[in-house]
Amino acid sequence: MEFLAQNLLNGVSIGSFYALVALGYTMVYGVLRLINFAHGDLFMWGAFLGYTALTAISAAGLSPGPWVFVPVLPGVMIVLALAGVLLERTAYRPLRSAGRLPPLISALGAAFILQALARNLYGASYKTYPSSVSLPGGVRILGDVTMGTTQIVAVLAALLLMSALHVFVHRTRVGTAMRAVSLDHDTARLMGIPVDRVIAGVFLIGPALGGAAGMLVALRYGSFDFTLGWTFGLKAFIAAIVGGIGNIPGAMLGGLILGVVESLGAGYISPQWKDLIAYVLLALILIARPGGLLGERCAERV
Amino acid sequence: MSEPILDIRELHVWYGQIHALKGASLTLGAGEVVALIGGNGAGKSTLLRAISGLIRPREGEILLRGCSLVGLPAHEVVGRGLSHAPEGRKVFTALSVEENLAMGAWVLGGDRTRIDRQRERVFSLFPRLLERRRQLAGTLSGGEQQMLAIGRALMAEPQVLLLDEPSLGLAPILVERIFATVREIHRAGVSILLVEQNARGALALADRAYVLETGRVALSGAAADLLVDERVRKAYLGEG
Numbered sequence: 001m002e003f004l005a006q007n008l009l010n011g012v013s014i015g016s017f018y019a020l021v022a023l024g025y026t027m028v029y030g031v032l033r034l035i036n037f038a039h040g041d042l043f044m045w046g047a048f049l050g051y052t053a054l055t056a057i058s059a060a061g062l063s064p065g066p067w068v069f070v071p072v073l074p075g076v077m078i079v080l081a082l083a084g085v086l087l088e089r090t091a092y093r094p095l096r097s098a099g100r101l102p103p104l105i106s107a108l109g110a111a112f113i114l115q116a117l118a119r120n121l122y123g124a125s126y127k128t129y130p131s132s133v134s135l136p137g138g139v140r141i142l143g144d145v146t147m148g149t150t151q152i153v154a155v156l157a158a159l160l161l162m163s164a165l166h167v168f169v170h171r172t173r174v175g176t177a178m179r180a181v182s183l184d185h186d187t188a189r190l191m192g193i194p195v196d197r198v199i200a201g202v203f204l205i206g207p208a209l210g211g212a213a214g215m216l217v218a219l220r221y222g223s224f225d226f227t228l229g230w231t232f233g234l235k236a237f238i239a240a241i242v243g244g245i246g247n248i249p250g251a252m253l254g255g256l257i258l259g260v261v262e263s264l265g266a267g268y269i270s271p272q273w274k275d276l277i278a279y280v281l282l283a284l285i286l287i288a289r290p291g292g293l294l295g296e297r298c299a300e301r302v
Numbered sequence: 303m304s305e306p307i308l309d310i311r312e313l314h315v316w317y318g319q320i321h322a323l324k325g326a327s328l329t330l331g332a333g334e335v336v337a338l339i340g341g342n343g344a345g346k347s348t349l350l351r352a353i354s355g356l357i358r359p360r361e362g363e364i365l366l367r368g369c370s371l372v373g374l375p376a377h378e379v380v381g382r383g384l385s386h387a388p389e390g391r392k393v394f395t396a397l398s399v400e401e402n403l404a405m406g407a408w409v410l411g412g413d414r415t416r417i418d419r420q421r422e423r424v425f426s427l428f429p430r431l432l433e434r435r436r437q438l439a440g441t442l443s444g445g446e447q448q449m450l451a452i453g454r455a456l457m458a459e460p461q462v463l464l465l466d467e468p469s470l471g472l473a474p475i476l477v478e479r480i481f482a483t484v485r486e487i488h489r490a491g492v493s494i495l496l497v498e499q500n501a502r503g504a505l506a507l508a509d510r511a512y513v514l515e516t517g518r519v520a521l522s523g524a525a526a527d528l529l530v531d532e533r534v535r536k537a538y539l540g541e542g
């Protein structure tokens with residue numbers, strides 16, 4: 001029972017990070033019907049930019065305690081938001097009317113560029129955040145089920161960001177316009193909605209959340225390298241598909257399910273098999289519901 | 303007739319190799335209802351889409367109160383006082399009725415009093431929408447969706463309203479309702495360009511009308527005259 005609870009907890013924790021990254025894929029897909037392959041690498045850059053900021057603070061002679069996240073996390077989010085808008089402007093907008101394949105190739109190109117940049121600037125070795133930024137201790141949740149304080153804070157931050165996004169998308173004018181644009185560009189234009197600016201807004205939010213996830217993942221798992229975008233990011237992408245790509249609650253649900261299944265697979269069967277188990281289950285979900293759990297029921301209208 | 307509020311001159315629109323509008327001209331006077339009728343593929347929707355800026359004409363002029371709309375991005379046209387309820391309703395299916403109306407009021411910005419007043423007007427025009435205001439637009443019936451499409455277009459406080467086949471796919475009783483509402487909107491001072499396949503209903507409602515055939519205006523005149531015109535009766539009113 002406690003073993004189950006511990007695994008569920010781990011699963012929710014990792015799943016909330018998948019979800020945070022999955023949101024970026026799904027929101028861009030929503031407004032552009034484009035798979036933004038570069039999103040995983042922007043997420044990876046979040047981890048590296050955080051690393052740079054933390055090591056700079058150390059180098060300046062200040063011992064970076066957990067408090068440094070208060071300025072550094074929003075800072076990294078802002079830098080990535082700007083990078084996201086730049087990406088949209090340079091790699092996607094010029095190809096907006098070129099059909100579906102050219103933007104996809106452009107996305108792959110951008111992904112490779114971001115990855116190569118990270119490898120060349122930071123090297124191929126694993127990086128670790130200074131241990132002084134972690135919160136000490138852990139919390140006993142029930143019985144022997146425990147969770148590190150850092151983990152708890154990271155998960156709460158992820159959930160908080162997702163709630164903020166939910167409120168934004170459902171309770172504000174601009175958020176509602178984002179949903180309208182993902183349904184129908186032309187009709188949104190007839191309403192006076194500046195569709196290009198709304199799309200740019202999506203490219204602000206997605207990478208900002210991805211960047212935050214990058215830092216939180218680096219903090220929780222200790223070490224990372226330039227392949228983080230492909231390894232972790234790809235799983236987040238799959239989470240978005242399972243939830244129903246284009247659907248925001250779907251991305252959150254998909255992320256959580258992937259995290260929980262993976263964690264249960266690792267706990268009850270074997271850590272070596274966890275990816276296989278997770279992917280088989282996800283394949284089964286997609287066979288039963290090709291549009292994803294919360295996606296459109298019928299095949300996509302192109 | 304006084305200075306037209308909307309003046310379309312010699313409009314040419316191409317879709318790639320397809321010459322969809324071949325020099326169509328049309329005017330809408332302030333306070334008028336003008337019907338635009340014609341068969342499938344005549345270019346009626348193309349004309350409305352060109353006016354709204356969704357497609358760019360290759361040649362010709364579109365003047366709204368004397369100012370050119372050509373080249374203006376589509377999202378800036380509605381702010382000039384012209385709303386377009388597109389063919390096929392195009393409500394935002396995954397948004398609620400209220401959210402659809404809020405999107406229609408986009409150009410009013412955050413002006414709550416104007417938005418609320420406009421919403422009241424729409425709800426009094428279509429009480430059914432008030433009952434369903436929290437329902438997703440995709441779950442509305444076809445007639446309700448049409449009401450929402452018109453109501454949404456009205457949210458922007460337009461002086462000119464373009465309606466593309468509002469009666470499409472509706473039962474006769476509902477068609478009556480929609481036409482009656484169009485008349486009511488007109489009485490409130492909105493100038494209306496009404497595209498219709500239901501030529502009889504549209505001509506009964508309109509002051510003037512144009513008949514579009516393969517991208518050209520084939521006939522135009524007072525609606526009452528066209529209603530008894532031999533060619534119109536044969537081609538569009540289904541009479542021998």
Ligand SMILES: Nc1ncnc2c1ncn2[C@@H]1O[C@H](COP(=O)(O)OP(=O)(O)OP(=O)(O)O)[C@@H](O)[C@H]1O
Nearest residue numbers: 317320322340341342343344345346347348349499
């Ligand atoms: N996006 C497009 N690409 C290519 N051709 C188009 C496009 N839209 C319309 N056309 C063509 O332009 C012509 C005019 O179409 P339009 O939709 O304006 O006709 P319509 O009068 O509105 O017809 P209906 O009464 O059936 O709605 C048609 O021949 C149509 O095939």
Ligand SMILES: [Mg+2]
Nearest residue numbers: 346347348389
């Ligand atoms: Mg049409």
